[in-house]
Amino acid sequence: MLDVGGRQARRRRRTVRTVEAAVAMPVLLALLLLGALLFDVITDTLSWQVLAPAGSGRSFAFAEGFAPFGSWDRVMRLELAARGVPAEDIEPLLADPEERRVLEARNRVELMPWVDGRPFRWLVTTVSDELVADRPLWSGLASRRELLAAAEPGQVVVLNAWLDPAFVLRNASRSPLVAGLLPAFVGSLLLVGLVILLAVPIGVGTAVYLEEYASDTRLARLIELNLSNLAGVPSVVYGILGLTVFVRLMRLGPVVLAGALTLTLLVVPVVVVAAREAIRSVPPSLRQAAYGLGATRSQVVLRVVLPNAVAGITTGVVLAIARTIGETAPLLVLGAAAFVPRPPDGLLSTFTAIPIQIYSWVSENDVEFTHAASAAIVVLLAVLAVLYGIAYYLRRRFASR
Amino acid sequence: MRLRAGARARERLFGGALLALACLSVLTTAGVVAVLVFEATTFFSDPLVSLREFFTGRQWTPLFADQRFGILPLLTGTMMVTGIALVVGVPLGLMSAVYLSEFATARRRRRVTFVLELLAGVPTVVLGYFALLFVTPLLQRFVPGLDLFNPLSAGLVMGFMILPTVSSISTDAMQAVPVALRQAAYGMGATQVQLIWRVVLPASLSGIVASVILAFSRAVGETMIVTLAAGQRPLFTLDPRETIATMTSFIVQAASGDQPAGSLAARSLYAVAATLFAITLALNLVSQIVVRRFRERYE
Numbered sequence: 001m002l003d004v005g006g007r008q009a010r011r012r013r014r015t016v017r018t019v020e021a022a023v024a025m026p027v028l029l030a031l032l033l034l035g036a037l038l039f040d041v042i043t044d045t046l047s048w049q050v051l052a053p054a055g056s057g058r059s060f061a062f063a064e065g066f067a068p069f070g071s072w073d074r075v076m077r078l079e080l081a082a083r084g085v086p087a088e089d090i091e092p093l094l095a096d097p098e099e100r101r102v103l104e105a106r107n108r109v110e111l112m113p114w115v116d117g118r119p120f121r122w123l124v125t126t127v128s129d130e131l132v133a134d135r136p137l138w139s140g141l142a143s144r145r146e147l148l149a150a151a152e153p154g155q156v157v158v159l160n161a162w163l164d165p166a167f168v169l170r171n172a173s174r175s176p177l178v179a180g181l182l183p184a185f186v187g188s189l190l191l192v193g194l195v196i197l198l199a200v201p202i203g204v205g206t207a208v209y210l211e212e213y214a215s216d217t218r219l220a221r222l223i224e225l226n227l228s229n230l231a232g233v234p235s236v237v238y239g240i241l242g243l244t245v246f247v248r249l250m251r252l253g254p255v256v257l258a259g260a261l262t263l264t265l266l267v268v269p270v271v272v273v274a275a276r277e278a279i280r281s282v283p284p285s286l287r288q289a290a291y292g293l294g295a296t297r298s299q300v301v302l303r304v305v306l307p308n309a310v311a312g313i314t315t316g317v318v319l320a321i322a323r324t325i326g327e328t329a330p331l332l333v334l335g336a337a338a339f340v341p342r343p344p345d346g347l348l349s350t351f352t353a354i355p356i357q358i359y360s361w362v363s364e365n366d367v368e369f370t371h372a373a374s375a376a377i378v379v380l381l382a383v384l385a386v387l388y389g390i391a392y393y394l395r396r397r398f399a400s401r
Numbered sequence: 402m403r404l405r406a407g408a409r410a411r412e413r414l415f416g417g418a419l420l421a422l423a424c425l426s427v428l429t430t431a432g433v434v435a436v437l438v439f440e441a442t443t444f445f446s447d448p449l450v451s452l453r454e455f456f457t458g459r460q461w462t463p464l465f466a467d468q469r470f471g472i473l474p475l476l477t478g479t480m481m482v483t484g485i486a487l488v489v490g491v492p493l494g495l496m497s498a499v500y501l502s503e504f505a506t507a508r509r510r511r512r513v514t515f516v517l518e519l520l521a522g523v524p525t526v527v528l529g530y531f532a533l534l535f536v537t538p539l540l541q542r543f544v545p546g547l548d549l550f551n552p553l554s555a556g557l558v559m560g561f562m563i564l565p566t567v568s569s570i571s572t573d574a575m576q577a578v579p580v581a582l583r584q585a586a587y588g589m590g591a592t593q594v595q596l597i598w599r600v601v602l603p604a605s606l607s608g609i610v611a612s613v614i615l616a617f618s619r620a621v622g623e624t625m626i627v628t629l630a631a632g633q634r635p636l637f638t639l640d641p642r643e644t645i646a647t648m649t650s651f652i653v654q655a656a657s658g659d660q661p662a663g664s665l666a667a668r669s670l671y672a673v674a675a676t677l678f679a680i681t682l683a684l685n686l687v688s689q690i691v692v693r694r695f696r697e698r699y700e
Binding site for chain 2 (some may be wrong): 012015016019020022023024025026027029030031033034036037040041044201202205206208209210213214222223226227228229230232233234235236237238239240241243244245265268269272296297298322325326327328329332333334335355358359362363370373374377380381384388
C-alpha cells in the first residue's frame with residue numbers, strides 16, 4: 001500500500017537525496033583534481049631562491065631599469081657597469097650582434113617580485129650563478145626572514161617568477177635559470193600550421209566523399225570502419241608508423257615535416273567526424289534547389305554544401321589544433337626529445353614542441369627545471385583554454401542555426 | 402543528367418580526387434599493420450628470440466648486455482596501472498552518468514558536462530606531471546614503501562583521465578532508455594532509486610560495458626602518464642608500490658635511446674608495439690560487438 005505523505009515517504013525521499021548526493025560526488029572530485037592541478041602548477045612558477053651570483057649581484061630599482069620595450073637594454077647597461085665594464089665599452093658590446101647573442105644566451109634580465117627584502121627589483125641572473133637553496137612558494141613565504149638571516153655575504157635571496165613575459169621568447173638552455181620556451185613554441189606553431197594545411201583537405205575531402213558521393217557503398221563502409229578503428233589506435237603506434245615510414249624509410253630524419261605528417265594522420269579522424277556532422281546538417285532542400293538549377297555535383301559541394309558547413313568544420317579544425325598542440329607520445333617516439341637549443345629554421349630541421357619540452361624538463365631531476373616545466377604548462381593550458389573557448393563558442397553559434 | 406564532355410571529365414576528376422583522399426585512412430591502417438607485422442616477424446625470426454620466451458618469460462632486458470625477451474613484466478605493469486585506473490574511473494564515471502541522466506536539471510547537466518570536458522581536455526603530459534609531483538608525494542605520506550615512480554599514482558590519475566569517457570558514453574546509453582520503459586516502472590510503483598537500479602542500468606548495460614571496454618583500451622594505450630609517473634624499469638610484480646615499466650613507457654624509452662636502427666634491441670620496440678596494437682584492436686572490436694549484440698535485446 002502506498003503511504004503517500006507519511007514516514008515511509010519521508011524515508012524514501014531521504015534515500016533519494018542521499019543517492020543523488022552520492023552520485024554527484026565524482027564531479028566534485030573531478031573539480032577538486034582540476035583545481036589542485038591548476039593551483040599546484042601556478043604556485044610552482046614562483047619560488048624562493050638563495051643565489052650566489054656570478055654577475056654583479058646588484059639589483060636595480062624598478063624605475064631605474066624600466067623602459068617601454070627597452071628594459072633589457074637598460075638593465076643590461078646598469079649591470080655591465082656594476083660588473084666593472086668601462087663605460088666606453090658598454091655601447092659597442094651591446095651593439096655587436098655576436099656579443100649581444102652571447103649576452104642574451106647567458107644572462108636573464110628579470111623583474112623579481114622580491115629581492116633581499118625589497119619589492120620589484122631588476123636582477124640579472126646568469127648561467128654561472130650558483131643555486132644555494134630553492135623553496136616552494138608557501139613554505140618559503142613563512143621562512144623568508146630566516147632565509148635572509150642565513151644568507152652569507154654576497155648571496156642574494158629572491159622570489160623568482162619563472163613565468164615572466166620573456167619566458168616564451170627565450171631559447172632553451174642547459175641552465176634552468178635562463179631556459180625559455182621559444183624553440184618549443186615555434187616548433188608547435190610550425191606543426192600546427194602544417195597539420196592544418198594537410199589535415200583539413202584530407203579530412204573534409206573524406207567527409208564529402210562519404211556523405212555526398214558514396215553514402216552506402218561497401219567502399220564507404222570500409223572507409224568508415226577504418227576511421228573508427230584508427231580513432232582507437234594509441235598515439236604511440238602512430239609515432240611508430242611515423243618513425244618507420246617518414247623518418248627511416250623516406251629518410252626525412254626526425255624533422256618538423258615528419259612530425260607534421262605523423263600528427264596529420266592522427267588528427268584526420270577528428271576533422272572527418274566534425275565535417276561529416278556539419279555536412280549532414282545542411283538541409284537537403286538547399287542541395288535539391290542547386291541540382292534543380294542544373295548544378296553538377298562538384299558545384300553543389302563547393303558552392304552550397306561546404307559554405308554552409310563552415311562553422312562545424314571550423315570547430316573540427318580547432319579541436320584538431322588542440323590535439324596537435326597537446327600530443328606528446330608520437331613526437332617522442334619520432335625523436336623530437338633531443339635537446340634543441342634554437343627554434344627550427346625550416347621544415348627539415350630537428351625540432352621540439354611544447355609538450356615535449358615539458359616532458360624533458362620534468363625528466364631532468366632538477367627542482368629548477370620543474371619550475372620551468374610549470375611555467376611551460378601554464379602557457380600550454382592558456383593556449384588550450386583559448387582554443388577550447390573558440391570551439392565552444394563556434395559550437396554554440398553553429399547549434400543555434 | 403546530360404553534361405558536356407569537358408564537364409563530365411572534370412566531375413569525374415573531382416570525384417576521383419575525393420576518393421583518393423578518402424582512401425588515405427585505409428592506407429594508414431594498412432601502413433600500421435604492415436609496419437608492425439613486418440618488423441615483428443623480423444624480430445621473432447632472430448635466433449636469440451623465441452615466441453615461447455616472449456609470451457612466458459619474466460625478464461625483459463633488451464637494452465642490457467644480457468638480453469632477455471619475456472614480455473610478462475611489461476604486461477603486468479600495464480595491467481596494474483590499467484586495473485587501478487578502471488577501479489577508480491569506472492565507478493566514478495558511472496556515478497557521474499547516473500547523476501547526469503537521472504538527477505541533473507538541464508542547466509546543471511550543461512555545467513557538469515563542461516567540467517568533464519575540461520578534465521578530458523587536459524594534455525596527458527600535464528596529468529603525468531601532476532601524478533609525479535603532487536600525487537606521489539601526497540601518497541608517500543600514507544603508503545609506506547611507495548617508490549618515487551609507482552603504478553599507484555599513475556593509475557589514480559589515469560582513472561580520472563578515463564572518467565569522462567565512461568561517463569559520456571554511459572550517459573548516452575542511459576538517456577536512450579525508452580521513456581515507455583521508465584513510465585511503466587513508475588506506473589508499477591517504483592521509486593526513483595528502484596527505477597535506476599532495476600530498469601535504467603540493466604537496460605543500458607550494453608552501452609555501459611562498451612564504455613568500460615573503450616576506457617580499458619584508452620588506458621592500455623596511454624603513454625605520458627605512465628612514462629612520467631610509473632617508471633621505465635621492467636619488473637615482474639603485482640605490488641603497486643614498486644617502480645615498473647609498461648608497454649608504452651618501454652616504447653618511449655627504447656625510441657629515445659641510442660640503439661642502432663637495425664639492432665635487436667631496437668626491433669624489440671616493434672614487438673611490444675605489435676602486442677599493444679593487437680590488444681587495443683581486440684578491445685575495440687569486442688566493444689563494437691557488445692554494442693551490436695546486446696542492443697537488440699531491449700528494442
